[in-house]
Amino acid sequence: MDIWTMGNRYLAQLSHTSFARAVHAHILTSGFKPFPLIINRLIDHYCKSFNIPYARYLFDKIPKPDIVAATTMLSAYSAAGNIKLAHQLFNATPMSIRDTVSYNAMITAFSHSHDGHAALQLFVQMKRLGFVPDPFTFSSVLGALSLIADEETHCQQLHCEVFKWGALSVPSVLNALMSCYVSCASSPLVNSCVLMAAARKLFDEAPPGRRDEPAWTTIIAGYVRNDDLVAARELLEGMTDHIAVAWNAMISGYVHRGFYEEAFDLLRRMHSLGIQLDEYTYTSVISAASNAGLFNIGRQVHAYVLRTVVQPSGHFVLSVNNALITLYTRCGKLVEARRVFDKMPVKDLVSWNAILSGCVNARRIEEANSIFREMPVRSLLTWTVMISGLAQNGFGEEGLKLFNQMKLEGLEPCDYAYAGAIASCSVLGSLDNGQQLHSQIIQLGHDSSLSVGNALITMYSRCGLVEAADTVFLTMPYVDSVSWNAMIAALAQHGHGVQAIQLYEKMLKEDILPDRITFLTILSACSHAGLVKEGRHYFDTMRVCYGITPEEDHYSRLIDLLCRAGMFSEAKNVTESMPFEPGAPIWEALLAGCWIHGNMELGIQAADRLLELMPQQDGTYISLSNMYAALGQWDEVARVRKLMRERGVKKEPGCSWIEVENMVHVFLVDDAVHPEVHAVYRYLEQLVHEMRKLGYVPDTKFVLHDMESEQKEYALSTHSEKLAVVYGIMKLPLGATIRVFKNLRICGDCHNAFKYISKVVDREIIVRDRKRFHHFRNGECSCSNYW
DNA sequence: GTAGGGTTAG
Known part of the structure; x- marks a missing residue:
């Protein structure tokens, strides 16, 4: 046996990296020449064990260019997602040694990097240069074509060519062609019925022996993707042996279209037919x-999976875990979701995004923040969710900051991200920023x-x-119930209660069916406008009609409406x-009404x-101390304030702000911080x-402290909303509307003062x-003193 | 040395 064969046999048995290294070291140190076959084996070995730099090191040692080694390297780069290095290597390969296989590999590399056009170009080039395409070529280039999928003619052209070369008899080519038709069919630019019919014709006319598992799956999944669940189901039922992948595709199709019962039904049938359920089944x-809100079923599946299909590592597959995180966050079990997440040995972007949006939806914004910071990679969705x-x-400033940071990192925000930024402006009341964003949105065509439209309505x-x-x-092209x-x-x-009701009608x-939010809104509208009869009517229709x-x-809101009208x-x-039992929102509504109507007895109870x-x-x-103060019961006022101190409750300081020339100016009560506050006071x-x-006449009822009336007047003059309004008058151009925002409710004296x-x-x-x-104009307020 | 089928997040 010669040394070549011997070396090759050794290497064929290689399974361990250290052994490969030993052989490699031996080649390097002993004088024996690096035979191409052995070197190629080694390169292949290192590529398969993901040590690509080492493989490349060896590759560069080869004295003469070798197409087999080059193709191995190229595929390794492609599998590692490095299309740039793959392409460089291909370009560096001398034309004299290139062959069909190397072109095939490069076409596949482009296809895997989602560059369908480059793959197609290379296919055209190789034919022009006289390389003969083989079944591998067609499979690859058809896969690439699926990515482009914007014209019917592409598929048909390639179909002709495949036919011409007689490659349709190769199952992988047939499947790739069907798959190409199916992908193109989901493009909005084509007539999908025609393409699906073409795919179906290929399927039907192929001899049964050529219709292997991928063929069945491709056509069934194709119907699913193109929303023809009936056709998909028919084929599924017509299958003699049951292919789990096709069943999985069918289930996921039902899930996507919201047919949850059918999905569960199929699951049961799969189980009773003895078809192997796998991670795809469970994920779907x-x-x-x-999605269906059937959390108990989800948990049962979780329990079942736990009992039956624990992986060798003791963990589930990534996608099952990801689906579980979503399940638990949707049903409000964030602790469970977190437990699944924390135990995962491998997490991907989807896992991180799922737990992040779970925290956000549960309003656990601090936890969300730390998850966001911890994330190893972020996608557009990550930023948008955050x-x-x-x-x-309510963190408008932070929202806007993050939006700007996102752009600084070179990411192009999508419409959802813009909607988030606009929502931040709504919180801040930052019209300047909001309008700038609106114009960017129009320029980008996100309008x-x-x-975005819904966010803009709220922002304005x-x-x-x-x-x-x-x-x-x-002007929105489409609206949904959120817009309404x-x-x-x-x-x-x-305060346009009547118009609000008209719009509702x-x-x-x-x-458009009203939802629970609609009713919250319409009841508030009635409450703000004092429309008692209407409010009661709408409340009654909620259950009866919808x-x-x-x-609660x-x-x-109904109680608020009644109390504001004095109907205790x-x-x-x-x-x-x-x-x-009445909870906090009910008592709050009662309390507010009592304060307006001076119903101190009930108010104090509430x-x-x-x-x-x-x-x-x-x-x-x-409120309580205000009511006692209004009754002149200063002992009680003192008692309440003492209670507050003892319990360590701090009064949220009143704070108002106004935007002047794209800058937000914030004023606190009794402000001494703003640089121009002295001029404001003057x-x-x-x-x-x-x-x-x-x-x-200053209304000192709104000062809670027991003090002399002159002091009380001074206290009123320091309210933050007054300072902000005055600042606006001083700084904004003549005639411009003054827009002021306050974190608490407006004070009664300020309300009166602004009219004047x-x-x-x-x-x-x-x-x-x-x-x-509150819109103050010419001595009146739009709320008609009803607030 | 190269190719074809499915799943998860707003």
Whole structure:
């Protein structure tokens, strides 16, 4: 036996890297020449054990270019996702030694890097240079063509060529061609029926022996992808032996289209027919359970999988784990989700994104933040989830910051990311930023996006421009119930109760079904506008006409409506008729109504209940002490304040802000921080002088401390909303609307004062507080003092 | 030395 054969036999037995290294070392140190065959074996070995740099080192040692080695290397680079190095290597391969196999490998490499056009070009080039395509070539190039999938003619051209070369008799080519038709069929640019029919014809006309498992699967999955579940099911039922992959495709098709019962049904049949369930089956079924809200079924599957199919490593496959994370986050079991996530030996982007969006949806924004920071890789979705999560939880500044950071890192935000950024502007009331984003959105062509439109409606509304919100709503190409809800809410918050109701009626006429949010909104609208009769009517229709069971939030809005109208006995009746014990939202609504109507007795009762339920909520202590102060019961005021101190409850400081020239200026109560605050105080003094001439009297009822009346007046003059409004008058161009935002509810004296100010300086003043908007113009407020 | 079928996240 010669040394070549011997070396080759040794190497054929190689299974261990260290042994390969030993052979390699021997070749290097002993004088024996690096025979190409042995070197190639070694390169192959190192590539397979993912030591590509080592393989390359050997490759570069070969004195004469070798096409087999080059192809091995090329494929290794491609498998590792490094198309650049693969292409470089291919280009460096001398034309004289290239062969069909090397072209095939390069075409596949392009295809795997999702560059269908490059693959197709190379195919054309190789034919021009006289290389003869083989079945491998066709399979590869058809795979690449599936990526382009924008024209019917491409498939047909290649179909002709395949036919010409007689390659249709090769199952892999037949399958690749069918798969190509199927992929092209899902493109919106083609007539998918024609292409599906072509794929089906290929399938039907192939002799049964040529229709192997991939063939069945391709055609069945093809129908699934192209939304013909009936055809897919028919074929599935017609199969003599049951191929798990095809069944899995069918199940996932049902799940995608929302036919969860059918999906579970198939699962049961698979099980009873003895078809091997695998990780794909479980992944689909678990995700069916989470989409359908059937959490118990999902957990049963989890338990079953735990009992039966533990992997050798003791863990599930990645995709099963990912589906489980989603299942548990959707049913609010974040601890369970976290347990699955933490135990995973390997996590991918999907796992991270799933747990991140789980935390965001559970409003655990700090946990989400640390997950976001920990993530090894982030996708567009990651950023989007985080940005909109921050905005939804009131962190507008952080949301915008993250959006900018995303762009700095060179990522192109998608429409969802823009929607998140706009939502951040809604929180901040930053109209300048919001408008800039809006113009970028138009430039980028994202303005037809539903989520962007919905975010814009809310942004314009929350920045005080309810007309602009309306324009967006009217010009959106498609709207959904979220858009309607947003627009109704916009009208409601700005005090246009009647218009809000009209819009709601219009929504019903257009056959859009109201949901639980719609009713929350419409009840608020009635409450803000004092429309008691209407509010009660809508509340009643909820269950009767739309089958929506009123929740505590709905009841609290109804009670709010009644109490604001002074109908306390009716409110009491509602409370007693509720199918559950009144919780904090109910007592809050009662308390607010009592304060407006001076119903101190009931108000104090409500506040006492609230103190029991939510002892850490500062607002209750303030309201309670306000009520005692109004009654002149200073001992009680002192008692409440002492209680607050003892329990370590801090009053959330009043804070208002205004945007001037793209900068947000923040004022705190009794502010001494803002650089221009002294000028603001001086100007306010002048204004008050003018206002008094028109009849303004400071209303010291709104000061809780027991102090002299002069001090009380001073205390009123330091309210943050006054400072912000005055700053706006000083800084904004003449005639410009003043838009001020406050974290708490507006104070009664400030409300009164702004009416006078709007008259004195002849300006429109818009104040957004925690609950709604106040438009002051010419001595009046849009809320008609009803808030 | 090269090729064809399925699953998960807003």
